[in-house]
Structures are given as structure tokens and as C-alpha cells.
Amino acid sequence: MDGAHDMGGVKGFGPVVPEPDEPVFHAEWERRAFALTLAMARPGGWNIDMTRFARENRPPQDYLSKTYYELWLAGLETLMIERGLVTHEEIEAGRVLAPPKPGVKPVAPQEVTPAIRRGGPTERTPSAPALFNVGDVVRMKDIHPVTHTRLPHYVRGRLGTIESNHGCHVFPDVNSLGRGEDPHWLYTVRFDGRELWGKEGDPTLSVSVDAWEPYLERA
Amino acid sequence: MSGHDHDHHHHDHDHSELSETELRVRALESILTEKGYVDPASLDLLIDLYEKKIGPRNGIRVVAKAWTDPDYRARLLKDATAAIAELDYSGRQGEHMVVVENTPGQHNMVVCTLCSCYPHPVLGLPPVWYKSAPYRSRAVSDPRGVLKDFGVTLPDATKIRVWDSTAEIRYLVLPMRPEGTEGWSEEKLAALVTRDSMIGTGLPKQPGEVS
Numbered sequence: 001m002d003g004a005h006d007m008g009g010v011k012g013f014g015p016v017v018p019e020p021d022e023p024v025f026h027a028e029w030e031r032r033a034f035a036l037t038l039a040m041a042r043p044g045g046w047n048i049d050m051t052r053f054a055r056e057n058r059p060p061q062d063y064l065s066k067t068y069y070e071l072w073l074a075g076l077e078t079l080m081i082e083r084g085l086v087t088h089e090e091i092e093a094g095r096v097l098a099p100p101k102p103g104v105k106p107v108a109p110q111e112v113t114p115a116i117r118r119g120g121p122t123e124r125t126p127s128a129p130a131l132f133n134v135g136d137v138v139r140m141k142d143i144h145p146v147t148h149t150r151l152p153h154y155v156r157g158r159l160g161t162i163e164s165n166h167g168c169h170v171f172p173d174v175n176s177l178g179r180g181e182d183p184h185w186l187y188t189v190r191f192d193g194r195e196l197w198g199k200e201g202d203p204t205l206s207v208s209v210d211a212w213e214p215y216l217e218r219a
Numbered sequence: 220m221s222g223h224d225h226d227h228h229h230h231d232h233d234h235s236e237l238s239e240t241e242l243r244v245r246a247l248e249s250i251l252t253e254k255g256y257v258d259p260a261s262l263d264l265l266i267d268l269y270e271k272k273i274g275p276r277n278g279i280r281v282v283a284k285a286w287t288d289p290d291y292r293a294r295l296l297k298d299a300t301a302a303i304a305e306l307d308y309s310g311r312q313g314e315h316m317v318v319v320e321n322t323p324g325q326h327n328m329v330v331c332t333l334c335s336c337y338p339h340p341v342l343g344l345p346p347v348w349y350k351s352a353p354y355r356s357r358a359v360s361d362p363r364g365v366l367k368d369f370g371v372t373l374p375d376a377t378k379i380r381v382w383d384s385t386a387e388i389r390y391l392v393l394p395m396r397p398e399g400t401e402g403w404s405e406e407k408l409a410a411l412v413t414r415d416s417m418i419g420t421g422l423p424k425q426p427g428e429v430s
Contacts, residue, residue, distance in 0.1 A: 005333055005334060006333060007332050007333075007352055007355040007356040008332035008356065008359045008360070008383065009356060009359060009360040010352075010356040011356070013353040014353050015368045016351065016353045016354045016365055016368040016369070017368070018346070018348050018415075018420075019346065019348065024269060024274075024343065024344055025266075026347075027238075027241065029243075029244040031270075032245070032248055032262065032266075034265070034269070034344075035261075035262035035266050036257065036262065038265050039257045039258075039262055039265060040251065040256065044256075052333075052334055055334070056333075064352070068335070068347065068350045070240060073240070073244060073247075076247075085254075086247075086250060086251070091243075091246075091250075094243070094246030094247075094250070095246065095250065096250050096253050096254060100254035100255055100256065101254075104254075104255065104256050106255060106256055106257050106258045107257070107258065107261045108261065109258060109260045112264040112268070113264070113268065115311075116273075116311045117309060117311075118310055118311075119309070119310035119311035119312065120311065121314040121315065122314065122386075122387040123315065150333060151385070152332050152333055152383065152385060154332075154359065154360075166315065166386075166388055169386060169387060170387075172386075186386055186388070188388075196359070196360070197360050201360075202379065204375075204377065204378045204379050205378075205379050205380075205381065206378070206380050206381070207380075207381045207383060208380070208381070208382055208383065209383045209385045210383075210384070210385045210386035210388050211385065
């Protein structure tokens with residue numbers, strides 16, 4: 001979706017302000033919100049693309065005024081309410097008002113480290129040959145889905161060069177909708193800075209995105 | 220997205236009192252525990268992993284080894300996931316790793332303009348600035364301006380390559396080994412590697428900066 005999360009090239013946010021000796025978390029609730037989000041993914045049955053969409057799919061003023069872990073919390077609440085794991089009323093009341101959804105098993109302590117060590121690889125066996133080769137010039141499609149996509153606005157319609165092929169990977173645009181993994185070839189596509197930002201752009205700059213084949217068309 | 224609590228007016232209160240968000244998260248955890256969806260011991264373990272075991276020290280080991288072992292460096296640039304797994308770092312948010320090497324002619328910088336994608340097994344969780352709107356918006360259009368915010372100036376002729384992490388490929392920058400470190404051990408070199416130098420918003424420390 002074209003939302004506030006798609007920030008590449010947006011002006012006016014001011015300088016980057018690094019924090020010296022920054023802690024991993026800034027408050028106890030951030031620790032718990034982080035851990036709850038990780039621990040609920042498997043019992044909740046959602047995937048990483050659904051999680052990202054739950055965080056970004058909100059009014060720009062809401063997205064921009066929440067801190068990072070406030071967005072995580074809001075996304076977690078949305079995902080759980082959508083699946084009937086908790087109700088909006090329970091979250092507002094801060095206590096259990098309805099019986100648990102049957103058959104939901106928590107992640108046991110002994111499963112934690114192996115699950116993190118395993119992660120969630122997204123590469124899949126290809127079902128068709130790749131359409132593009134390294135060195136090909138491609139144009140990024142000018143698409144504006146109302147659902148989740150990982151094609152940032154600032155490269156849409158722009159010409160780039162295929163720099164590498166990473167194999168077939170789970171396609172977020174479909175996976176986020178719960179319609180299966182629909183794997184597609186994933187490429188690194190490199191753009192000249194001036195192709196993206198005009199003649200005034202930094203002449204020494206090039207930028208790349210990782211883009212699935214459905215985002216590309218032959219130039 | 221705004222910054223963390225400390226620069227945000229509606230959170231600017233005495234930390235001894237519980238914020239609305241703190242109460243909301245506590246209540247949510249007790250609801251989910253009572254419903255049998257989460258085990259609080261698993262939450263404690265997750266926090267412990269990310270606060271104590273997964274962090275930039277892992278990436279620092281990778282870089283220092285690449286600086287001293289040419290064969291390892293070659294394996295790292297060819298298949299970063301496998302080379303990093305040799306040091307026992309792998310898994311969530313590092314399933315598909317690519318290492319990009321800085322050279323005198325090209326400086327690399329990593330960003331995620333769409334959210335906060337970051338190579339957790341080697342760098343840990345991202346700092347607030349990496350997830351912030353200023354960084355996500357400007358890294359791709361004005362990287363030299365961003366570098367200035369970090370106090371870094373590159374030669375005008377140096378090419379800058381920005382990697383926007385839009386898929387599940389995670390990038391680690393291999394910074395250039397500082398001059399004047401000939402004969403240094405891997406352990407001594409590790410003291411020169413900074414987190415920011417592995418994101419591309421910083422450079423390694425110079426030999427004179429460490430004793």
C-alpha cells in the first residue's frame with residue numbers, strides 16, 4: 001500500500017540523531033512487547049508479511065506519531081483481534097472476558113533458542129526459469145496496490161540494471177494475504193542516483209532494491 | 220515514526236510512574252498468559268537472547284576474521300550465510316546474508332526504507348536511528364548528508380552504494396581495514412570495528428583511538 005511507512009526520499013524529517021551507548025530496549029514494556037510479538041507468531045498462525053502489513057496499514061498520522069514498539073504493539077493487537085484470539089474489549093479492559101481460542105499452543109521455553117537459530121528461510125525451489133539475466137536493464141512497474149507490497153514508491157517506473165539473482169523467494173504481496181507463498185525469482189536491481197532523484201542527484205550515488213520478478217518489466 | 224520515549228512529549232514523564240503503554244502491555248501479557256497462548260518463561264528467554272547473546276560483537280568477530288584471513292574473506296564475499304554460520308551465527312533475520320565490501324573507490328550503506336530490516340544474528344536489534352524516519356527517508360536520496368549527521372565525510376570521488384533491504388536478504392558491510400594495523404591479531408583488530416561501520420554510517424576506529 002502507498003502509506004506513511006514507504007519513506008524513501010521523503011523530505012522534512014530532519015537530521016538523523018544517533019544515541020551514544022544506546023541500550024537494546026528503552027523501557028521494560030518494550031522488552032515485553034517485543035517478546036510477545038515474537039512468541040505469538042506461531043500460536044497466532046500469521047507470517048512475517050502479515051505482521052508488516054498489520055503495522056503499516058493505518059492512517060499516516062497514526063503511523064508517524066507512534067514509536068517503533070508502539071507500532072509493534074498495535075500490529076500485534078490487530079493480528080490477534082482479526083483471528084479471534086482476543087477481543088477489542090479484552091484489550092481495552094485489560095483482562096480476560098472470553099474463553100481462549102481452542103487448540104492454541106504456546107511456544108515452550110525449550111523451543112525458543114532452536115526457533116531463533118532456525119529462523120524462517122524464504123528461498124523455495126523454482127518452478128520456472130528466471131525471466132531476467134544479470135546485466136539486463138529493467139523498468140520497475142508503476143503499481144499501487146492497496147494491500148502489502150515491498151516495491152518502494154521511489155523506484156516505481158524507474159530504469160535499473162539486474163545485478164544479481166537470489167533464487168526464488170516467498171512473495172510478500174500474496175503471502176501477506178494468506179493466499180500461499182507464491183514464490184518468485186528475486187533480484188537485486190541497481191539504479192543510478194540521478195535516475196531516481198533527477199539531474200541534481202548525487203552523481204556518485206547508486207541505490208539498489210531487492211525486487212521480485214512480478215515487479216519488473218523489460219525495458 | 221517518532222523516536223523513542225525520551226524525545227517524545229507524551230512519554231516525557233517520571234519513569235517511576237507507569238505509562239499508559241506500560242500498563243497496556245502488562246495487561247496484554249497477563250491476558251495472553253491466562254489464555255494459555257504464551258509462556259512467560261519463553262518471553263524472558265527471548266529478551267535474554269536479544270539483550271545478551273545476539274549483538275554487534277558477533278559481526279565484529281566476522282569482520283576481524285575477514286581482515287586477517289584472506290580465505291575466510293573470500294568465502295564471506297561469495298556465500299556470506301555459510302561463512303557467518305562457520306562462526307555459529309545464523310537464524311532469524313539473517314537467513315539469507317550478503318556481505319558488501321568497502322573499497323577505496325566505493326562506500327556501502329544499508330537501510331530499510333519500508334520498515335526496519337537488519338541482520339540480527341550479526342548486529343542484534345537495530346538502534347532507534349536506523350528505524351527512524353530521518354534515516355529511512357534520507358539514506359537513499361542523501362547518503363552524504365546522513366554521513367555528515369554521523370560526523371563522517373567521504374572523498375568527493377568515492378562512489379556511494381546504498382542497499383535498500385526490501386526483501387529477506389540481509390546486508391552486512393565489510394569496512395576497510397585501517398592502515399597502520401599490519402601484523403595486528405584478530406582480537407586487537409576487533410577493537411577497531413564499530414556497529415555503525417558494519418551498517419555503513421561509520422568508519423572503523425583508527426589505531427591511535429585504541430590503546
